Amino acid sequence: AQSVTQPDIHITVSEGASLELRCNYSYGATPYLFWYVQSPGQGLQLLLKYFSGDTLVQGIKGFEAEFKRSQSSFNLRKPSVHWSDAAEYFCAVGVGGSQGNLIFGKGTKLSVKP
Amino acid sequence: GAVVSQHPSWVICKSGTSVKIECRSLDFQATTMFWYRQFPKQSLMLMATSNEGSKATYEQGVEKDKFLINHASLTLSTLTVTSAHPEDSSFYICSARGLANQETQYFGPGTRLLVL
Numbered sequence: 273a274q275s276v277t278q279p280d281i282h283i284t285v286s287e288g289a290s291l292e293l294r295c296n297y298s299y300g301a302t303p304y305l306f307w308y309v310q311s312p313g314q315g316l317q318l319l320l321k322y323f324s325g326d327t328l329v330q331g332i333k334g335f336e337a338e339f340k341r342s343q344s345s346f347n348l349r350k351p352s353v354h355w356s357d358a359a360e361y362f363c364a365v366g367v368g369g370s371q372g373n374l375i376f377g378k379g380t381k382l383s384v385k386p
Numbered sequence: 387g388a389v390v391s392q393h394p395s396w397v398i399c400k401s402g403t404s405v406k407i408e409c410r411s412l413d414f415q416a417t418t419m420f421w422y423r424q425f426p427k428q429s430l431m432l433m434a435t436s437n438e439g440s441k442a443t444y445e446q447g448v449e450k451d452k453f454l455i456n457h458a459s460l461t462l463s464t465l466t467v468t469s470a471h472p473e474d475s476s477f478y479i480c481s482a483r484g485l486a487n488q489e490t491q492y493f494g495p496g497t498r499l500l501v502l
Contacts, residue, residue: 304489315392315479316430316493323489362429366489373420374491376429 274299274367278377285353286385293348293380295363304366305346306374307337311359319361322346333357358384389413390482392494399470400502407465407497409480415460416482420491421453424477436463470501 277296285291297303304323308316320331327339337348346363360381364374389412399405409419418437422430434450436442436457444450452474454466463482467474477498481491 306490308493313496313498315390315495316481318490318492321490373432373435378429 274365274375276363276365276375276377278361278363278380280380281378282381282383284383284385287355288352291348291350291353291357291382293361293363293382295346295348295377296344297346297363297365298344299365299367305337305339306364306366307331307335307346307348308362308364309333309359310362310379316362319348353382353384355384355386358382388484388490388492390416390480390492390494392480392497394497395495396498396500398500398502401471402469405467405470405499407467407478407480407499409463409465409482409494411461411482411484411492414482414484414486416463417460417485418483419457419463420481420483421455421463421465422479422481424479424496426477430479433465467499470499472501475499475501 275298279294306321307319310316319335320329322329322339330336335350339346360379362379363377391410393408420435421433424430432445433448434442434444434455436455438457438460442455457463477496479496481493483491
């Protein structure tokens with residue numbers, strides 16, 4: 273069955289430090305992969321997505337993610353975290369071909385220390 | 387581009403009443419809209435998928451008679467929670483997908499429902 277695992281429930285980093293949020297997926301075919309960010313009480317904003325091609329994808333707000341097929345991973349990174357990055361981050365895999373249904377991980381809450 | 391709105395953002399209602407939530411794609415035509423439910427500190431759970439002009443497809447365990455979904459136009463889908471009860475209190479989020487970019491869902495800001 274398809275699934276997405278985000279091993280870290282909560283991460284705290286200092287402002288200016290680098291960040292890596294982990295995501296592993298289980299899917300039989302080539303996946304469509306997404307990272308979304310959710311601020312408290314808000315909907316989800318798309319940070320970046322991977323469909324094919326270059327395995328390192330750039331997103332908004334200085335985020336990037338790397339698709340590693342051998343590890344079934346799609347980790348999110350940012351070289352220098354800002355206080356405004358504090359939020360909940362969800363990794364998702366698109367399944368069902370053109371249906372585009374998403375399966376979400378449980379999310380990782382990011383806190384930023386001043 | 388790809389903006390999705392939801393209305394209302396907050397709603398409080400009495401037990402037994404019905405509540406309608408609207409989801410609109412503001413700058414694109416949404417051939418498919420999705421409705422999710424999110425419990426506190428948890429991930430999103432897909433409730434149903436609706437394609438314009440056809441009946442919604444509900445996920446297992448979601449009562450179609452309780453959560454009525456209508457997708458009458460390419461820019462509007464509605465979710466009606468009928469005879470709401472306190473256990474229906476939750477954060478409801480819709481998303482939309484257009485013709486030009488069928489693999490990507492764009493999310494609305496969500497609607498917080500509190501049933502007293």
